[in-house]
Amino acid sequence: xxxxxxxxxxxxxxxxxxxxxxxxxxxxxxxxxxxxxxxxxxxxxxxxxxxxxxxxxxxxxxxxxxxxxxxxxxxxxxxxxxxxxxxxxxxxxxxxxxxxxxxxxxxxxxxxxxxxxxxxxxxxxxxxxxxxxxxxxxxxxxxxxxxxxxxxxxxxxxxxxxxxxxxxxxxxxxxxxxxxxxxxxxxxxxxxxxxxxxxxxxxxxxxxxxxxxxxxxxxxxxxxxxxxxxxxxxxxxxxxxxxxxxxxxxxxxxxxxxxxxxxxxxxxxxxxxxxxxxxxxxxxxxxxxxxxxxxxxxxxxxxxxxxxxxxxxxxxxxxxxxxxxxxxxxxxxxxxxxxxxxxxxxxxxxxxxxxxxxxxxxxxxxxxxxxxxxxxxxxxxxxxxxxxxxxxxx
Amino acid sequence: xxxxxxxxxxxxxxxxxxxxxxxxxxxxxxxxxxxxxxxxxxxxxxxxxxxxxxxxxxxxxxxxxxxxxxxxxxxxxxxxxxxxxxxxxxxxxxxxxxxxxxxxxxxxxxxxxxxxxxxxxxxxxxxxxxxxxxx
Ligand SMILES: [Zn+2]
Numbered sequence: 001x002x003x004x005x006x007x008x009x010x011x012x013x014x015x016x017x018x019x020x021x022x023x024x025x026x027x028x029x030x031x032x033x034x035x036x037x038x039x040x041x042x043x044x045x046x047x048x049x050x051x052x053x054x055x056x057x058x059x060x061x062x063x064x065x066x067x068x069x070x071x072x073x074x075x076x077x078x079x080x081x082x083x084x085x086x087x088x089x090x091x092x093x094x095x096x097x098x099x100x101x102x103x104x105x106x107x108x109x110x111x112x113x114x115x116x117x118x119x120x121x122x123x124x125x126x127x128x129x130x131x132x133x134x135x136x137x138x139x140x141x142x143x144x145x146x147x148x149x150x151x152x153x154x155x156x157x158x159x160x161x162x163x164x165x166x167x168x169x170x171x172x173x174x175x176x177x178x179x180x181x182x183x184x185x186x187x188x189x190x191x192x193x194x195x196x197x198x199x200x201x202x203x204x205x206x207x208x209x210x211x212x213x214x215x216x217x218x219x220x221x222x223x224x225x226x227x228x229x230x231x232x233x234x235x236x237x238x239x240x241x242x243x244x245x246x247x248x249x250x251x252x253x254x255x256x257x258x259x260x261x262x263x264x265x266x267x268x269x270x271x272x273x274x275x276x277x278x279x280x281x282x283x284x285x286x287x288x289x290x291x292x293x294x295x296x297x298x299x300x301x302x303x304x305x306x307x308x309x310x311x312x313x314x315x316x317x318x319x320x321x322x323x324x325x326x327x328x329x330x331x332x333x334x335x336x337x338x339x340x341x342x343x344x345x346x347x348x349x350x351x352x353x354x355x356x357x358x359x360x361x362x363x364x365x366x367x368x369x370x371x372x373x374x375x376x377x378x379x380x381x382x383x384x385x386x387x388x389x390x391x392x393x394x
Numbered sequence: 395x396x397x398x399x400x401x402x403x404x405x406x407x408x409x410x411x412x413x414x415x416x417x418x419x420x421x422x423x424x425x426x427x428x429x430x431x432x433x434x435x436x437x438x439x440x441x442x443x444x445x446x447x448x449x450x451x452x453x454x455x456x457x458x459x460x461x462x463x464x465x466x467x468x469x470x471x472x473x474x475x476x477x478x479x480x481x482x483x484x485x486x487x488x489x490x491x492x493x494x495x496x497x498x499x500x501x502x503x504x505x506x507x508x509x510x511x512x513x514x515x516x517x518x519x520x521x522x523x524x525x526x527x528x529x
Contacts, residue, residue: 125471125472126469126470126471126472127468127469127470127471132470132471136404136405136406136407136410137404137410137436137492138492139402139404139470140401140402140403140404140516140522141480141492141493141494142401142466142469142470142471142474142478142480142494143470143480143492144470146468147464147466147470147480150464150480151462151463151464151480151481151482152462154462154463154464154505155461155462155505158462158505201467201468202465202467203466203467203468204464204465204466204467204468204480205464205465205467206464207464209468253436254436255482255490255491255492256482257461257462257482257490258462
């Protein structure tokens with residue numbers, strides 16, 4: 001629980017009062033990125049009991065990799081101008097913290113964050129377009145996201161003796177959460193044992209197919225407002241306890257070496273815990289970003305849940321399962337719930353965290369969940385963003 | 395498992411052109427700082443150790459050690475025949491390069507393996523610096 005006496009932080013005056021996903025699917029053939037983003041906006045407003053007139057800020061990661069519509073375009077279409085507009089690259093927790101800071105600073109009071117993607121990944125013989133870097137020192141070597149993260153995992157296995165069974169246990173756990181989630185793209189596809197993961201075909205070793213995130217389509221949206229206004233809406237507030245962002249460089253450009261980026265997120269977690277006046281032991285739910293199984297092991301180490309090199313053993317014996325001490329990716333994560341494009345899944349770690357605090361996670365609800373840790377990114381991409389949310393006002 | 399000419403080839407920039415020109419001659423170049431003597435790769439407009447703009451191209455031996463690797467079975471695009479080995483190589487002179495390790499069984503590649511640069515002409519403009527086991 002939140003220890004009193006922690007210094008009051010400006011972000012503590014900001015709460016999330018809207019968190020909503022559209023339907024997620026491998027393909028949403030009737031949709032474009034624009035139309036699914038707008039469906040998410042209508043959905044979150046309705047679910048939160050709001051109208052566009054309640055909103056005075058908007059944030060959407062635009063372009064082919066994002067919502068398909070810029071923040072400014074959405075402000076115009078929704079008629080909410082003069083509005084604050086977000087510019088956070090990639091969206092996700094980056095956008096949440098950018099918006100929370102703007103609200104805490106008094107520049108705006110209620111911000112809608114939207115993401116959506118459909119019809120972007122059409123050439124299926126290749127890996128998804130957002131996984132293929134164009135850089136001249138990367139592209140010719142056949143690199144893509146999974147290979148970048150595999151280079152990190154391989155080095156950790158070399159240094160610390162982390163085993164494929166550790167990775168497979170993470171993947172099986174996440175996929176089993178998605179298996180029982182009726183809203184997951186891969187609902188009913190399990191259950192999975194670690195052996196099932198290890199028997200799936202190799203993609204880029206040590207990652208088997210089932211160690212990797214899927215590709216899918218969908219939209220989602222969040223609404224942030226002041227703690228003061230939070231009571232005006234239908235959903236209970238999920239308070240921001242802390243958050244911070246670590247970056248070592250642009251993703252998929254420089255070699256992803258363990259020495260450079262292995263502990264990315266450590267400082268962000270330290271800062272976030274410090275803002276919140278809590279530690280890892282206070283976290284009830286871990287909505288960590290799971291592009292690849294190993295990344296979960298790495299994050300537990302980087303965030304201080306266990307010692308360096310101990311992550312493989314730490315996640316064994318049910319620790320990260322529903323009912324365990326630190327349940328992860330309770331919706332099925334990027335592996336089974338959805339990886340709806342280049343940025344949608346970043347926001348969705350936060351959405352699922354909020355749903356846990358609301359008690360709205362159905363058969364995957366963590367009893368009495370009070371503090372959730374949400375993350376984005378990973379060592380292979382040279383960045384990790386952290387957000388801590390709480391049910392009680394800090 | 396060798397790469398076919400259809401793989402995406404680098405588009406050199408003004409900054410990187412000397413590197414690619416040297417590859418055509420079978421030489422591996424990195425940038426050396428005239429102020430701190432540190433090496434920088436991939437090519438940058440300033441030294442990554444001291445931010446000095448006084449960088450000179452210098453030839454390195456092309457010998458190094460595999461720092462990390464992955465054997466890829468699901469290719470980035472169909473132009474890459476599988477399996478292929480993506481690796482980060484620690485050059486003996488002290489900087490790191492991404493590459494493919496070729497001319498060996500992928501199962502034999504390991505962290506710490508000694509490798510040497512091996513140039514393959516891909517087009518009139520581009521020769522790629524692959525690595526293979528040191529002989
Ligand atoms: Zn220098």
